[in-house]
C-alpha cells in the first residue's frame with residue numbers, strides 16, 4: 001500500500017503538483033496518465049521512495065517493485081539470470097552452492113562431511129526462497145519478455161539498451177512485490193511480449209500503477225485512472241476503467257462548459273442591472289452589491305481549462321538525391337556464437353517506404369544501426385548512393401548527448417544551422433524560453449523523443465531510419481508524428497510495434513528478419529505486428 005498526503009512536487013523551479021493526497025491499495029490497478037512532461041515519472045519516483053517530494057508525506061507498507069522509464073541500474077558484472085534472481089536474493093545462495101559443489105570435489109573425510117552439511121543448509125535456504133521452481137519461473141518470465149535463453153549467462157554490459165530494460169522488467173515481475181510501479185513497461189517489447197505482459201498484469205493480485213501511452217495496455221489492465229493535469233497541478237482520480245474514464249472526462253468537460261455559460265449569463269444580467277441602478281444616486285449601494293454578486297458567480301465557477309499544446313511536426317523537403325540513395329548487400333552479424341542474421345540485401349529507392357518486421361532479437365535495431373553507419377557488419381557492406389543524406393532516429397536516443405543542453409544538441413544536428421533557426425524549430429517542438437537550456441538528462445521520456453525528432457527535422461535528410469519513433473509520446477504528439485510521416489517526401493525505413501505508425505507510412509515493401517526476405521506489403525502483415 002502506498003499513500004500520499006499533501007504531496008508537493010517540483011522539477012527545478014517549476015511546480016508540477018500541489019497538495020496531492022491519494023492512496024494505492026492492494027488490488028488497485030491504476031493507470032497514471034497525462035501529457036509528456038506532466039510529471040508522471042517524477043511522481044512515480046517519489047511513490048517508490050527514490051526521491052523525496054518537495055512537501056508532504058509518502059507512506060509505504062509492503063514491498064515495492066519499481067521499473068523506472070529509463071533504467072540503467074544494476075551491477076554491470078552480473079549475468080542476466082543472476083540479475084533477475086537477485087531481487088529475491090536467490091543469486092547469492094545459488095552462488096554459494098556452486099562454490100561448495102566445487103570444494104566437494106577436492107575434499108574428503110571430515111572436511112567433506114562439513115561441506116555437505118553446509119551444502120544441505122544452503123539448499124534448504126534455496127528451497128524456502130522458491131528454489132528451482134523460482135528459477136524456472138524467472139526463466140519463463142524472461143523468455144516471455146523476448147530474452148532468449150542463450151543470453152541468460154551473458155553479462156549485463158553485453159546487452160543492448162532494449163535488452164537491459166527487459167531484464168529489469170523481468171526482475172520486477174519476478175520479485176513478487178506487493179505493489180508494482182511500472183513506468184512505460186512496453187517501450188522495448190515486441191507484440192508477442194506485450195500481449196503476454198497484458199495477460200500477466202491482468203492476473204496480478206497486488207497493487208499496480210502503470211504509466212503507459214499504450215492505450216491497449218491501460219484499457220485491458222487498469223480499473224482506476226489517475227490523470228495528472230499539469231496545467232492545474234493536480235491529480236484527478238477516476239474510479240473506473242479507461243473507456244468509462246474517457247466518457248466521464250468528456251462529460252465533465254461538457255458539464256463545466258454548460259455551468260460556465262449559465263454563470264456568465266447570470267453575471268451579465270446582474271451586471272446590466274447594476275449599471276442601470278448606478279445612474280441613480282439612491283441606488284448606488286445596491287448597484288455595488290449587484291456587481292459583487294456577479295463577480296462571485298464567475299469566480300465560483302471553474303474557468304475553461306487550458307488545452308495542452310501540441311508539437312507541430314512537419315519534415316521539410318528532402319535534399320535531392322539519386323535513384324537509389326542507399327544500398328546494402330550481404331549483411332551479416334553475430335554476437336559471439338549467436339548469429340543474428342545472415343546475408344541480408346536491401347535497396348532503398350528515393351522516396352520509398354520499407355517496414356522491417358521480426359520478433360524480439362531478430363536484429364531490427366542492429367540492421368538500422370548498420371544502415372546508419374553506427375555498427376560495422378561482419379560481412380557485406382552498406383553503400384551510400386548519390387546525394388544520400390541520412391537521418392537516424394535511435395530507439396535509445398543515442399544521438400543525444402545527455403550532459404549537454406537541448407540547444408547544444410540541436411546545434412550539432414546540422415553543421416550550418418544558426419542559433420535562431422535551431423530555436424525556431426525547438427519552439428515548434430514545444431521547447432520554449434529557458435527550456436532550451438535544460439540539460440538533456442533532466443528531460444522526460446517524451447521530451448527526449450521530441451528533441452531527437454527535432455534533430456531529424458533540421459537535417460534535411462532524404463532517407464530516414466526510424467527505430468520505434470512513437471515510443472514515449474502522448475497521444476496528441478503521436479498523432480503529429482504520424483501526420484508528418486504520412487506527408488514526408490523522402491524515403492523511410494521503419495521499425496515499430498505501433499500499428500498506427502505502419503498505416504501512416506503506407507509502406508510499399510516489408511523486410512522480414514532474421515531471414516532477410518523481402519516482400520511487397522500486404523495488409524495481412526499487420527497480423528505480424530499485432531499478432532492478434
Ligand SMILES: Nc1ncnc2c1ncn2[C@@H]1O[C@H](COP(=O)(O)OP(=O)(O)OP(=O)(O)O)[C@@H](O)[C@H]1O
Nearest residue numbers: 011012036037038039040041042442443444445446
Ligand atoms: N532538474 C530539473 N530541472 C528542470 N526541469 C526538470 C528537472 N527534472 C525534471 N524536469 C522537468 O520536469 C517535467 C516532468 O518530467 P517527468 O519525467 O516527470 O514527465 P512525464 O510525465 O513522465 O513525461 P513523459 O510522458 O514524457 O515520460 C519535465 O518537463 C522535465 O523536463
Ligand SMILES: [Mg+2]
Nearest residue numbers: 041069444445
Ligand atoms: Mg515519464
